[in-house]
Amino acid sequence: MKMIIDDLKQEENKYSLDNIFEFYLKITQTLPEERILLDNKSKEKYSRTTLAKGTTPCLIVKPINKNELEQIVLLANEFKCPFHTISTGKNWGYSDACGLYDNQIIIDLGLMNKILDYNNELGTITVEPGVTQGQVYDFLKEKGDEYWVDATGAGPKTSIIGNIAERGFGHSQNGDRFSNVTDLEVILPSGKFIRTGVSSFENAKCAKTYKWGVGPSIDGLFTQSNLGIITRLTLWLQPKPDDFKVLLFLLKDKESIHPFLDATRKLKMNGTIKSVVHIANSTRMLSMTNFYPWEEMNFCKPLSVSKTQEMLDKSKSSHWFGSIGMYGTKAQIKADVNIIKKTMKDSKSVKKTILIDDNKLSMYGGLLKICNRLGFFKELKPLFNKLTICCELLKGKSPENCVQGALWGLKKENLPKNLSSGDPLDYKAGLYWISPLLPMTGHDLNRMNSAIEPIFHQYGFDMQQTLSMVNGRSLASVLTISFDKRDQTQTKNALLCHDKVFDILFELGYIPYRLGNHSMKYMKLQKKENKEMMNGIKSLLDPNNLFSPNKYIPAEEF
Ligand SMILES: Cc1cc2nc3c(=O)[nH]c(=O)nc-3n(C[C@H](O)[C@H](O)[C@H](O)COP(=O)(O)OP(=O)(O)OC[C@H]3O[C@@H](n4cnc5c(N)ncnc54)[C@H](O)[C@@H]3O)c2cc1C
Numbered sequence: 001m002k003m004i005i006d007d008l009k010q011e012e013n014k015y016s017l018d019n020i021f022e023f024y025l026k027i028t029q030t031l032p033e034e035r036i037l038l039d040n041k042s043k044e045k046y047s048r049t050t051l052a053k054g055t056t057p058c059l060i061v062k063p064i065n066k067n068e069l070e071q072i073v074l075l076a077n078e079f080k081c082p083f084h085t086i087s088t089g090k091n092w093g094y095s096d097a098c099g100l101y102d103n104q105i106i107i108d109l110g111l112m113n114k115i116l117d118y119n120n121e122l123g124t125i126t127v128e129p130g131v132t133q134g135q136v137y138d139f140l141k142e143k144g145d146e147y148w149v150d151a152t153g154a155g156p157k158t159s160i161i162g163n164i165a166e167r168g169f170g171h172s173q174n175g176d177r178f179s180n181v182t183d184l185e186v187i188l189p190s191g192k193f194i195r196t197g198v199s200s201f202e203n204a205k206c207a208k209t210y211k212w213g214v215g216p217s218i219d220g221l222f223t224q225s226n227l228g229i230i231t232r233l234t235l236w237l238q239p240k241p242d243d244f245k246v247l248l249f250l251l252k253d254k255e256s257i258h259p260f261l262d263a264t265r266k267l268k269m270n271g272t273i274k275s276v277v278h279i280a281n282s283t284r285m286l287s288m289t290n291f292y293p294w295e296e297m298n299f300c301k302p303l304s305v306s307k308t309q310e311m312l313d314k315s316k317s318s319h320w321f322g323s324i325g326m327y328g329t330k331a332q333i334k335a336d337v338n339i340i341k342k343t344m345k346d347s348k349s350v351k352k353t354i355l356i357d358d359n360k361l362s363m364y365g366g367l368l369k370i371c372n373r374l375g376f377f378k379e380l381k382p383l384f385n386k387l388t389i390c391c392e393l394l395k396g397k398s399p400e401n402c403v404q405g406a407l408w409g410l411k412k413e414n415l416p417k418n419l420s421s422g423d424p425l426d427y428k429a430g431l432y433w434i435s436p437l438l439p440m441t442g443h444d445l446n447r448m449n450s451a452i453e454p455i456f457h458q459y460g461f462d463m464q465q466t467l468s469m470v471n472g473r474s475l476a477s478v479l480t481i482s483f484d485k486r487d488q489t490q491t492k493n494a495l496l497c498h499d500k501v502f503d504i505l506f507e508l509g510y511i512p513y514r515l516g517n518h519s520m521k522y523m524k525l526q527k528k529e530n531k532e533m534m535n536g537i538k539s540l541l542d543p544n545n546l547f548s549p550n551k552y553i554p555a556e557e558f
Contacts, residue, residue, distance in 0.1 A: 087162030258442025269472030275325030
């Protein structure tokens with residue numbers, strides 16, 4: 001035991017480790033040893049990060065049910081040990097499985113992974129934190145494929161609840177995931193359980209079907225916060241449509257995105273476009289199926305204009321590539337597609353549209369296989385793979401192979417031939433997502449990009465960008481800084497670039513929809529009155545300030 005505590009004390013100290021020993025002794029009476037991890041190998045595993053620097057926990061506990069979790073939280077309070085929680089801990093590019101500080105207890109909820117309820121009349125599913133999006137997809141298939149779940153591009157092994165706790169978004173018509181959840185069960189940092197929505201009353205019949213409840217609506221308090229651990233929630237599903245198609249589009253050139261946005265946002269507002277429209281710029285799109293051409297670029301970054309064009313031409317792509325999921329009856333889809341195509345044509349911004357469905361995709365796939373075997377059209381394979389990913393995603397299946405999009409900063413010789421792992425950490429990939437929100441106007445996008453693109457280039461990075469129409473009025477832009485963690489200069493520059501871009505975004509008013517560990521400091525810029533109010537709530541619910549201190553709610557001294 002002495003060895004353990006000495007070992008713990010050697011670590012960099014943000015929080016006192018004095019009481020961890022007591023916590024450890026007590027928790028072994030509740031959890032078996034194999035679910036209390038404090039060996040260096042486990043701690044290293046949980047401290048792995050895509051960011052420039054991760055944090056190391058003092059120990060990791062893995063409850064399998066609410067009772068165990070309650071004991072952990074109560075003991076952490078008794079011994080004043082700070083703790084952080086993860087659902088599957090794959091918050092890549094933002095925080096991975098790390099807390100904000102070293103020496104916190106990580107509560108890994110991955111083993112609380114039951115689907116608690118499925119209602120095929122009302123289209124709801126109730127899940128625990130460890131339930132993954134792949135698990136829900138498979139479950140719904142097994143249950144007869146009556147409903148589809150929304151999927152993100154993060155892969156099948158990422159959680160529903162961890163993603164929603166960060167208000168992440170997917171691609172389908174339920175892509176704004178937080179708008180489609182209700183009835184959260186939460187354990188407060190002091191150890192009490194509460195329910196949100198109408199479930200705050202006994203015997204509420206609409207617990208899973210009505211979001212707001214009566215009285216103040218409090219769901220939001222438990223996302224992007226440090227006010228409680230979500231132990232279950234109910235997600236609304238999308239009924240499987242009669243017909244499904246994907247409308248893909250390529251824009252004419254880099255500037256075409258501005259008239260495109262101005263022309264199409266009304267279609268999102270009036271419901272003609274139902275899914276999240278997802279648009280990727282050239283380097284983001286190229287990264288999905290290509291590696292950075294280091295040699296041809298004389299080991300320099302960013303990608304030159306001429307090389308970008310050459311690679312786009314080769315993959316039959318263009319500066320912006322987007323997808324829209326079309327759901328409805330055959331007649332509805334036909335009518336909607338006609339309206340969208342006409343609007344696109346009138347905007348003079350679109351080079352090409354492709355309407356695909358499962359039948360076309362399998363036909364193209366078959367033909368391409370034959371051609372490729374004969375040595376023709378090999379260059380079309382990446383485009384075909386992209387089409388397949390779009391199609392699957394919009395039907396709720398998160399692709400296994402999206403990880404390549406996070407490897408643009410890496411040299412091919414440092415990567416295995418077969419990218420069998422979906423985890424960017426397995427490739428030592430460095431990754432920052434920067435996710436500003438902007439009004440959906442061409443003017444705003446132009447204003448933002450003109451200010452930040454030179455910063456990416458100054459630090460030697462491509463500005464990889466996606467734009468998601470999460471509603472009819474706002475765009476969520478996700479910018480990637482992709483770097484190689486083996487390279488110290490790149491890693492240092494990535495953080496400098498990240499901070500500089502953040503400074504500019506806040507100056508211009510394009511506030512990110514979500515933050516990571518390295519950007520959490522920007523919460524300090526929130527208005528004083530808001531910070532005071534949130535601090536008041538925090539001290540009420542977590543008087544010892546133990547749960548994820550400073551995560552989204554900065555303490556006054558932070
Ligand atoms: C290639 C690639 C594509 C990606 N695509 C997307 C995308 O399309 N959309 C998207 O949103 N993200 C995307 N991501 C980012 C990220 O990987 C996902 O958001 C992922 O779902 C987050 O990991 P997780 O589900 O394991 O959450 P976790 O890491 O478990 O949780 C994230 C954070 O939420 C909080 N939290 C977790 N569980 C709880 C709980 N039970 N109660 C309270 N708070 C909790 C904690 O603060 C935790 O740090 C992508 C990443 C990569 C590399």
